[in-house]
Amino acid sequence: MARHGGRGWYGRVIAAAVGVTAVAAATSVWTAQAGQSGGPAEPARPAKPKAAAVSATIAHASDRGEHAVNITIDDGPDPVWTPQVLQVLRDNGVKATFCMVGTQAQAHPDLVKQVVAAGHRLCDHTVSHDTTMDTKSQAYQAQQIVDAERQITKASGGVRPMYYRAPGGAFTPYSRKLAASHGMRPLGWNVDSKDFERPGSDAIISTVKSEVANGPTILFHDAGGDRSQTVAALRTLLPWLKEQGYDFGFPVH
Numbered sequence: 001m002a003r004h005g006g007r008g009w010y011g012r013v014i015a016a017a018v019g020v021t022a023v024a025a026a027t028s029v030w031t032a033q034a035g036q037s038g039g040p041a042e043p044a045r046p047a048k049p050k051a052a053a054v055s056a057t058i059a060h061a062s063d064r065g066e067h068a069v070n071i072t073i074d075d076g077p078d079p080v081w082t083p084q085v086l087q088v089l090r091d092n093g094v095k096a097t098f099c100m101v102g103t104q105a106q107a108h109p110d111l112v113k114q115v116v117a118a119g120h121r122l123c124d125h126t127v128s129h130d131t132t133m134d135t136k137s138q139a140y141q142a143q144q145i146v147d148a149e150r151q152i153t154k155a156s157g158g159v160r161p162m163y164y165r166a167p168g169g170a171f172t173p174y175s176r177k178l179a180a181s182h183g184m185r186p187l188g189w190n191v192d193s194k195d196f197e198r199p200g201s202d203a204i205i206s207t208v209k210s211e212v213a214n215g216p217t218i219l220f221h222d223a224g225g226d227r228s229q230t231v232a233a234l235r236t237l238l239p240w241l242k243e244q245g246y247d248f249g250f251p252v253h
Contacts, residue, residue, distance in 0.1 A: 051183025190215025
């Protein structure tokens with residue numbers, strides 16, 4: 001991870017990243033999937049004081065032990081679907097980790113604050129959800145991660161993201177180290193609910209039930225399109241997981 005000593009290093013990184021910021025907005029996979037376009041990110045500034053560094057290894061385990069699950073919600077916040085996901089979580093007494101796209105957090109700070117107020121955790125999911133960022137320069141990766149960290153922290157009222165999840169799992173050794181140096185543990189998943197493909201709530205439920213033995217961290221989405229199937233699936237899955245004796249925790253940090 002980049003271990004910069006001050007504004008000089010950071011200024012050089014951001015200067016190098018200026019040329020790719022427009023590319024990020026134009027090529028954002030999340031934007032294309034969602035049918036939306038976010039405005040350009042504001043210039044990145046290091047958040048202060050800097051969070052303590054954490055492990056750069058990708059987290060999968062739960063902080064509640066072996067028979068627990070971590071509910072993770074990606075790509076929001078979204079004004080239609082995030083409130084519905086929050087309500088289902090509230091109804092079941094479950095806390096989750098929300099992996100937020102920086103431009104979405106910037107556009108909906110009220111929702112970011114609602115997530116935090118409900119006791120959920122925040123995760124940096126980059127500025128523009130470019131699933132090819134592992135093929136891009138280190139300057140580009142730094143811009144995507146650090147800008148999103150700043151956007152989410154500002155939108156939350158000062159609460160930092162505790163994790164970093166690369167879009168589509170496009171981690172690199174550099175991006176993992178950079179995120180970890182900012183106090184954000186790289187976050188993977190064990191179960192992909194496939195809800196992004198909208199296969200129907202029954203299919204989402206079946207996928208999670210059949211794969212939950214693979215590990216605790218389960219991937220869902222609250223943005224990037226119609227998430228009514230996700231909401232319906234969560235209404236069934238959360239009580240079912242409790243019936244199977246699973247506890248609900250957060251990813252190890």
